[in-house]
Amino acid sequence: xxxxxxxxxxxxxxxxxxxxxxxxxxxxxxxxxxxxxxxxxxxxxxxxxxxxxxxxxxxxxxxxxxxxxxxxxxxxxxxxxxxxxxxxxxxxxxxxxxxxxxxxxxxxxxxxxxxxxxxxxxxxxxxxxxxxxxxxxxxxxxxxxxxxxxxxxxxxxxxxxxxxxxxxxxxxxxxxxxxxxxxxxxxxxxxxxxxxxxxxxxxxxxxxxxxxxxxxxxxxxxxxxxxxxxxxxxxxxxxxxxxxxxxxxxxxxxxxxxxxxxxxxxxxxxxxxxxxxxxxxxxxxxxxxxxxxxxxxxxxxxxxxxxxxxxxxxxxxxxxxxxxxxxxxxxxxxxxxxxxxxxxxxxxxxxxxxxxxxxxxxxxxxxxxxxxxxxxxxxxx
Amino acid sequence: xxxxxxxxxxxxxxxxxxxxxxxxxxxxxxxxxxxxxxxxxxxxxxxxxxxxxxxxxxxxxxxxxxxxxxxxxxxxxxxxxxxxxxxxxxxxxxxxxxxxxxxxxxxxxxxxxxxxxxxxxxxxxxxxxxxxxxxxxxxxxxxxxxxxxxxxxxxxxxxxxxxxxxxxxxxxxxxxxxxxxxxxxxxxxxxxxxxxxxxxxxxxxxxxxxxxxxxxxxxxxxxxxxxxxxxxxxxxxxxxxxxxxxxxxxxxxxxxxxxxxxxxxxxxxxxxxxxxxxxxxxxxxxxxxxxxxxxxxxxxxxxxxxxxxxxxxxxxxxxxxxxxxxxxxxxxxxxxxx
Numbered sequence: 001x002x003x004x005x006x007x008x009x010x011x012x013x014x015x016x017x018x019x020x021x022x023x024x025x026x027x028x029x030x031x032x033x034x035x036x037x038x039x040x041x042x043x044x045x046x047x048x049x050x051x052x053x054x055x056x057x058x059x060x061x062x063x064x065x066x067x068x069x070x071x072x073x074x075x076x077x078x079x080x081x082x083x084x085x086x087x088x089x090x091x092x093x094x095x096x097x098x099x100x101x102x103x104x105x106x107x108x109x110x111x112x113x114x115x116x117x118x119x120x121x122x123x124x125x126x127x128x129x130x131x132x133x134x135x136x137x138x139x140x141x142x143x144x145x146x147x148x149x150x151x152x153x154x155x156x157x158x159x160x161x162x163x164x165x166x167x168x169x170x171x172x173x174x175x176x177x178x179x180x181x182x183x184x185x186x187x188x189x190x191x192x193x194x195x196x197x198x199x200x201x202x203x204x205x206x207x208x209x210x211x212x213x214x215x216x217x218x219x220x221x222x223x224x225x226x227x228x229x230x231x232x233x234x235x236x237x238x239x240x241x242x243x244x245x246x247x248x249x250x251x252x253x254x255x256x257x258x259x260x261x262x263x264x265x266x267x268x269x270x271x272x273x274x275x276x277x278x279x280x281x282x283x284x285x286x287x288x289x290x291x292x293x294x295x296x297x298x299x300x301x302x303x304x305x306x307x308x309x310x311x312x313x314x315x316x317x318x319x320x321x322x323x324x325x326x327x328x329x330x331x332x333x334x335x336x337x338x339x340x341x342x343x344x345x346x347x348x349x350x351x352x353x354x355x356x357x358x359x360x361x362x363x364x365x366x367x368x369x370x371x372x373x374x375x376x377x378x379x380x381x
Numbered sequence: 382x383x384x385x386x387x388x389x390x391x392x393x394x395x396x397x398x399x400x401x402x403x404x405x406x407x408x409x410x411x412x413x414x415x416x417x418x419x420x421x422x423x424x425x426x427x428x429x430x431x432x433x434x435x436x437x438x439x440x441x442x443x444x445x446x447x448x449x450x451x452x453x454x455x456x457x458x459x460x461x462x463x464x465x466x467x468x469x470x471x472x473x474x475x476x477x478x479x480x481x482x483x484x485x486x487x488x489x490x491x492x493x494x495x496x497x498x499x500x501x502x503x504x505x506x507x508x509x510x511x512x513x514x515x516x517x518x519x520x521x522x523x524x525x526x527x528x529x530x531x532x533x534x535x536x537x538x539x540x541x542x543x544x545x546x547x548x549x550x551x552x553x554x555x556x557x558x559x560x561x562x563x564x565x566x567x568x569x570x571x572x573x574x575x576x577x578x579x580x581x582x583x584x585x586x587x588x589x590x591x592x593x594x595x596x597x598x599x600x601x602x603x604x605x606x607x608x609x610x611x612x613x614x615x616x617x618x619x620x621x622x623x624x625x626x627x628x629x630x631x632x633x634x635x636x637x638x639x640x641x642x643x644x645x646x647x648x649x650x651x652x653x654x655x656x657x658x659x660x661x662x663x664x665x666x667x668x669x670x671x672x673x674x675x676x677x678x679x680x681x682x683x684x685x686x687x688x689x690x691x692x693x694x695x696x697x698x699x700x701x702x703x704x705x706x707x708x709x710x711x712x713x714x715x716x717x718x719x
Binding site: 004005007008009010011012017020084088262265266269270272276279280281282283284286287288289290291292293294295298312315318319368370371372374375378379380381 | 581588591592602603605608609611612613615616619620622623624626627629630631634636641642644645646648649652693694696697698699700701702704705708709710711713714715716
């Protein structure tokens with residue numbers, strides 16, 4: 001039993017401060033020009049391709065990618081700073097978020113030279129968006145039980161199956177699909193592979209799934225013997241599980257895992273009316289937010305050192321997503337307003353936050369799964 | 382914050398503490414002597430005044446480890462507080478055990494001091510460092526102990542005494558830009574580090590217990606409900622440690638966000654102490670509730686330290702006041718004004 005999760009406090013340097021000021025100035029201009037209205041959970045649910053391209057023009061997409069692939073060779077901590085500013089502002093970053101967060105590093109690491117040249121510069125320009133095809137109807141938390149199969153055919157593969165809860169597939173240019181290439185479903189983690197499927201494609205049907213708020217962010221993506229060429233396999237045949245697991249460290253570790261409702265908290269903080277109960281609760285949430293930011297920063301610093309802090313990322317996501325819900329319930333309890341979908345100000349922010357809250361502790365790994373990961377990381381199980 | 386030097390300190394202090402039996406009294410003087418021999422009792426205190434030098438983060442390692450081991454030594458009171466006051470005032474560290482009083486004394490004629498001053502560990506101290514005020518002017522003063530100590534204990538049995546001064550002559554004094562509020566901040570930082578150390582002790586003990594304890598024919602660790610609780614405990618303990626470490630680095634750098642960092646760390650660590658202690662006891666079952674078990678040494682410290690130098694409500698209010706004073710919330714969280 002090891003009593004500690006490996007994580008160590010990190011302080012950002014002066015370069016980070018300069019970048020932060022640049023991003024803030026850009027966001028101030030955008031807001032002033034009416035280019036966006038702050039929204040909760042905007043990284044997941046508010047795509048705006050034009051906004052993504054403007055960020056790309058500033059060099060804030062593909063920040064850590066090598067220059068030869070259109071990137072900017074900045075540190076992962078610079079990327080952390082730019083992203084936390086975008087999240088705190090509730091900016092519409094959903095179009096590029098998944099591509100920039102996990103597909104760019106995954107393609108850089110596992111992709112062929114041709115795949116890198118094809119996708120990475122386009123991601124860095126804000127012109128190529130990705131969806132992630134992991135979950136299925138019968139494979140949610142238990143991802144290893146995926147049933148989607150890829151069958152070897154002349155010149156490539158035929159994919160058959162259905163992915164569920166696929167965020168953004170309706171506007172994505174490509175989707176990464178986890179499918180069984182070898183063995184039977186009882187083989188679990190072995191025999192799985194990843195494919196990059198350009199969208200739209202023949203034999204691939206994208207059906208909208210409306211969330212509890214009536215909005216369309218998710219999809220069911222049905223593959224009916226859809227042909228993909230041999231060179232669309234990402235990484236090694238049969239290595240899909242380990243590749244997906246490495247991706248999860250990126251998927252779970254970012255500041256978006258605690259900041260989805262920060263736009264609401266921020267707006268509430270800035271209109272305190274002298275109620276001492278509300279002030280104390282604001283202090284409580286501020287202390288928690290400060291700590292979560294330090295945790296998130298230290299995970300980013302660990303990633304920047306080339307490590308894959310899977311256990312720490314799971315732990316921080318568990319705490320972070322519970323905080324996101326805590327913010328919603330605290331503001332709701334004390335603000336004395338009624339949520340109004342599509343409405344301005346606090347009412348509108350609260351409406352989105354209340355309706356999206358159930359997803360916070362499910363997506364990217366349900367809290368119970370994350371705690372199992374933590375327990376295993378502590379040597380217990 | 383895990384640089385090589387800190388790791389060296391961790392290893393050396395660990396070697397002193399590991400395998401040591403719990404001291405029966407309320408002050409483990411042999412341990413204090415061992416720490417003093419290598420200078421670990423006054424790390425982070427400038428060498429010019431007789432401290433051991435080194436960085437605040439190194440002192441934090443000593444505070445963390447002695448808290449983890451529930452050692453009965455006044456690391457926080459001697460180094461974080463008394464040593465810091467002496468360093469600020471440029472006063473030499475006096476002989477023997479030196480601790481600080483948490484309240485400001487009244488300075489009467491000359492350098493004579495009066496007041497009832499909360500002074501943890503005073504009964505064992507040879508000298509006490511205190512802030513003394515006369516009108517708006519403050520000095521740091523050193524007074525000998527002896528005579529007027531009213532004894533009390535916190536929930537963990539640690540000495541939490543009151544030093545009664547009635548026109549006692551200071552043996553040294555010098556002006557310094559400090560007051561009781563800044564001293565309290567310093568104490569809150571120390572307690573945050575210690576709370577995190579005690580939380581780690583609970584986590585380690587719980588992890589060991591559930592892998593060893595067999596019920597229903599299998600170790601408790603095989604039960605998912607138990608695993609989930611341990612993970613929740615680990616999450617809070619890790620958050621405590623990260624916030625305390627980050628606050629130490631902010632204070633060490635004398636950064637603009639140091640005040641926010643300390644307030645957030647103490648508010649967070651005090652608030653999390655209950656969760657950690659409650660889950661810790663739940664996982665240990667009745668066995669952990671006996672005084673013989675080492676769990677209680679950690680949990681009683683959590684219960685005592687969370688209130689000392691301000692509980693979470695105090696620091697939450699401070700944070701809220703900082704928000705309303707500085708305007709925008711997010712810039713405050715990210716390190717000060719733009």
